[in-house]
Amino acid sequence: MERTKVISKKDIKREWYLVDATGVRLGRLASFVAKLLQGKDKPIYSQNIDCGDNVIVINSKSIEVHPKKYASKMYWRHSGYIGSLKQDTLAEMLKKRPNEVIKKAVWGMIPKTKLGGRMIKKLYIYEGEDHKHSVNKPKIIKVT
Numbered sequence: 001m002e003r004t005k006v007i008s009k010k011d012i013k014r015e016w017y018l019v020d021a022t023g024v025r026l027g028r029l030a031s032f033v034a035k036l037l038q039g040k041d042k043p044i045y046s047q048n049i050d051c052g053d054n055v056i057v058i059n060s061k062s063i064e065v066h067p068k069k070y071a072s073k074m075y076w077r078h079s080g081y082i083g084s085l086k087q088d089t090l091a092e093m094l095k096k097r098p099n100e101v102i103k104k105a106v107w108g109m110i111p112k113t114k115l116g117g118r119m120i121k122k123l124y125i126y127e128g129e130d131h132k133h134s135v136n137k138p139k140i141i142k143v144t
Helices: 026-038 090-096 098-107 114-120
Strands: 016-020 054-058 074-078 085-089 123-125 139-141
Touching: 016 026, 026 054, 026 098, 026 114, 074 090, 074 098, 085 090, 090 098, 098 114, 098 123
Parallel strands: 016 054, 016 139, 054 123
Antiparallel strands: 074 085
């Protein structure tokens, strides 16, 4: 009888992936990146262990979004003080902080636990083509 293998940290081998966000819809990009961060594409996937890979997203300024969402999708933030609720539309966020738009979309698709917090730390987002992770020799991967 064959026993089920229990995965440990030493069995995990992390890869580096480079994803180009040019011309890709936000939701499709976020779900693809979330799958890589969680490790759901690996045969050793386990819910209780962070077995995902490191993901670098470049060209975050040039993602695509449905035209209606530019004005209708809102992002809120609050400092904790009375009356300090701030809100921005998607168009404003893409001008000011395009990296934050992708990060929030990916965060919405991973677990909201300590494990999810460790996963989101392996996501690196850059507005342009340049990134500082070329030493890690990331594999270029196309969003499907």
